[in-house]
Amino acid sequence: MSDRFRLTLGQLNPTAGDLPGNAALARDAWQAGRDAGAQMVALPELFLTGHDAQGLSQNPAFQRDVLAQLEALAAHCADGPALALGAPWVAAGKLHNAYLLLQGGKIAHRVLQHAPRPRTPFDPAPISGPYAVAGLRIGSPIGADCETGDVAETQAETGAELLLIPHAAPHLRGAMERRLNHMVARVIETELPVIHLNMTGGEGETVFDGATFALNPGGKLALQMPAFDTALAHVDLERGPEGWRIVESAFAPQPEALERDYRALVVGLRDYVAKTGVSKVLIEQAGGTIPRSRRQSRGMPWGPRMSARLTCRCQNICTPRCGMNWLRSGQKSAPRRSPLPCAA
Numbered sequence: 001m002s003d004r005f006r007l008t009l010g011q012l013n014p015t016a017g018d019l020p021g022n023a024a025l026a027r028d029a030w031q032a033g034r035d036a037g038a039q040m041v042a043l044p045e046l047f048l049t050g051h052d053a054q055g056l057s058q059n060p061a062f063q064r065d066v067l068a069q070l071e072a073l074a075a076h077c078a079d080g081p082a083l084a085l086g087a088p089w090v091a092a093g094k095l096h097n098a099y100l101l102l103q104g105g106k107i108a109h110r111v112l113q114h115a116p117r118p119r120t121p122f123d124p125a126p127i128s129g130p131y132a133v134a135g136l137r138i139g140s141p142i143g144a145d146c147e148t149g150d151v152a153e154t155q156a157e158t159g160a161e162l163l164l165i166p167h168a169a170p171h172l173r174g175a176m177e178r179r180l181n182h183m184v185a186r187v188i189e190t191e192l193p194v195i196h197l198n199m200t201g202g203e204g205e206t207v208f209d210g211a212t213f214a215l216n217p218g219g220k221l222a223l224q225m226p227a228f229d230t231a232l233a234h235v236d237l238e239r240g241p242e243g244w245r246i247v248e249s250a251f252a253p254q255p256e257a258l259e260r261d262y263r264a265l266v267v268g269l270r271d272y273v274a275k276t277g278v279s280k281v282l283i284e285q286a287g288g289t290i291p292r293s294r295r296q297s298r299g300m301p302w303g304p305r306m307s308a309r310l311t312c313r314c315q316n317i318c319t320p321r322c323g324m325n326w327l328r329s330g331q332k333s334a335p336r337r338s339p340l341p342c343a344a
Contacts, residue, residue, distance in 0.1 A: 002134065002135060003238060003239040003240075004236060004237070004238050004239070005039055005040075005133075005134060005135075005136050005236070005237040005238075005239075005244070006033075006036065006037055006038040006039055006040075006234060006235070006236050006237075007038060007039070007040050007041075007042060007164075007195075007234075007235045007236075007237065008029065008032060008033030008036060008038040008040070008041040008042070008081070008232060008233070008234050008235075009042055009195065009197050009212055009225070009232065009233045009234075009235060010025075010026075010029035010041060010042065010043045010044075010047075010197075010232055011044070011197065011198060011199070011200050011210045011212045011225050011229075011230060011231045011232070011233070012025050012029065012043060012044070012047070012199070012200065012201075012230050013199070013200050013201030013208075013230050013271070014047050014048070014049075014050045014051075014199070014201070015050055015203075015275050016049070016050030016051070016052040016053040016056075016203050016204070016275075017049065017050060017053045017056055018050065019048060019049065019065055019066065019069045020069070022047060022048050022049070022050065023048065023069050023072070023073055025047075026043055026047065026048070026073060026083065026085055027073070027076060027077075029041055029043060029232060030076075030077050030080065030081065030083050032232055033080075033081050033232075033234070034080040034081055036234045038081045038234060039081050039082065039133055039134040039136075040081050040082045040083075040084060040133045040134070041081050041082070041083050041084070042084045042085075042164055042166065042195075042197055043083075043084065043085040043086065043166070043197075044085075044086060044166045044167060044168055044197050044198060044199040045086040045097070045099070045142055045143045045166040045167050045168040045199065046086040046087065046088070046097065046168055047085045047086045047087070047166075047199070048066060048069060048070065048085055048086065048087040049062075049066060049087060049088060050203055051168040051199065051203055051206070051208070052203040052204050052206060054088075054120055054121050054122075055121070057088040057095060057121060058095060058121050063088065063090050063095075066087055066088060070087060070100060070102070070107060071106075071107070073085075073102055074102040074103075074105055074106050074107055075105055077102050077103075077105075078104060078105030082101055082102065082103040082108070082133045082134075083101075083102040083103075084099060084100065084101045084102070084140070084164075084166075085099070085100060085102075085166075086098065086099050086100070086142065086166050086168075087100055088122070089110060089112065091112070094123040094125075095121055095122055095123055096112040096113060096122055096123055096125050097112070097113035097116055097120070097122040097142055097143065098110050098111065098112050098113070098142075099111040099140045099142050099166050101131050101133070103133070108131075109131040110128070111128040111131070111140045111142060112125035112126075112128050112142075113125065113142040113143060113144070113145055114126070114127045114128075114141075114142075114145050114150070114151050115144060115145060115148075115150075115151075116143075116144065117143075117144050127150065127151050127154045127155070128140075128155075129154075129155065129158045129159075130155050130158060130159055130160035130161075136161055136162060136237070136244065137159045137160050137161045137162070138160060138161070138162050138163075138164050139151075139152065139155030139156065139158075139160030139162070139163050139164070139192075140155075140163070140164050140165065140166060141155070141163065141165050141186075142165075142166055142167075143166070143167050143168065143169075146165045146167065146182055146183070146186060146196070147182050149185065149186065149189045152186045152189060152190050152192075153189055153190060155190075156189075156190035156191075156192055160190075160192060161192065161243060161244050162192060162193055162194075162195070162237065162244055163186060163190065163192050163193070163194045163195070164195045164197065165183070165186075165194065165195065165196050165197065166197050167196060167197065167198050167199070168198070168199040168208055169198050169199075169208065169209070170206045170207060170208055170209070171207045171208070171209035171228075171260060171264040173257065173261070175209070176209070176211060176227075176254070176260075179196065180213070183196050183213070183215055184215065184219045187215050187216075187217060187218070187219050188219070191217050192217065192243075192244075193214065193215065193216050193217060193222070193237070193244060193245060193246045194214065194215045195212070195213075195214040195223075195235070195246070196212060196213055196214070197212050198210050198211060198212050200228060200229065200230055200231075200267075201230070201267065201271050202267050202268040202269070202270065202271030202272055202275075203271070203275075204272070205268070206268075207228075207264045207267050207268040207271075209227050209228055209260065209263075209264065210225060210226060210227050210228055210229060210230075210231070211224070211225060211226070211227040211228075211254065212224075212225040212231075212233070213225065214235065214246045215246075216245050216246050217242075217243075217245070221251070222245075222246040222247070222248045222249070223235055223246065223248070223249050223250065223251070224250070224251045224252050224254065225250070225252055226252040227252075227254055227255055227260065227263065228255075228260075228263045228264070228267050231252075233249065233250065234249075235247070235249060236249070269281065
């Protein structure tokens with residue numbers, strides 16, 4: 001049994017609903033991990049479908065396509081490192097937020113989210129145990145499961161030697177500090193090294209801020225990936241007398257609060273435009289401000305309300321059929337302007 005393990009982390013930017021495109025990103029990350037000599041390549045929560053495709057995930061035809069893509073990925077990745085990624089999974093007539101291990105040409109293991117957030121289509125599931133890759137036993141609390149200790153402690157008690165937490169955590173004021181506090185708590189409770197693997201990029205009105213990081217027992221930072229950027233990191237773990245430890249590697253500088261807000265605006269608009277095929281954007285600054293109390297409750301900076309007018313290639317503001325409407329930062333309850341008919 002080896003005392004060293006290499007794990008490739010893919011902090012990537014999937015597109016909601018684009019199964020072939022997201023699968024291609026997964027294959028590229030897997031190939032990079034294989035070239036680097038990794039035993040496993042890990043991608044974030046709900047990577048295959050994109051996080052905002054949860055509505056589509058309830059469609060039986062879409063579920064079949066997801067399974068077909070997973071099986072094709074497993075076959076492609078049979079000769080090389082294991083590949084772990086998030087996707088919806090149907091079991092016994094229930095829809096789950098799952099983290100799937102593709103190994104040996106098949107779906108070798110699945111972890112199901114124990115306590116999904118309210119207002120998601122996913123059903124709760126019993127706590128899943130750890131899975132083994134090249135002699136290392138890994139526990140994976142999914143998304144919101146990392147915010148309380150139940151799942152992590154149970155996985156540690158059933159033999160996990162590392163906690164790899166796939167997440168799709170959005171940018172909010174103060175979110176990074178809360179995220180770090182949750183992970184420190186999991187380290188203290190389990191005495192295990194923890195990796196928090198986050199998605200990056202914009203999906204609709206949500207921006208995932210990346211900033212993947214890793215902690216060793218005691219809470220010492222061992223890895224910090226960049227915020228808002230796609231990135232791959234090859235992380236080494238070594239086993240010593242006290243168990244597995246993450247070898248310290250890169251520490252990307254993190255932006256301050258105002259710069260994070262700015263980066264979120266840029267990434268959100270950029271990806272909305274790129275992923276929906278918009279050809280023109282008109283930014284207009286509306287009069288007035290959102291009340292202070294409402295901005296504080298949403299973690300938003302003070303200042304003028306901003307909106308973006310988006311048009312597709314037909315040069316009109318399109319109907320919902322084309323997916324182009326007013327994109328607003330802030331007042332979601334404000335009425336939309338009447339769209340022009342789309343000539344596309």
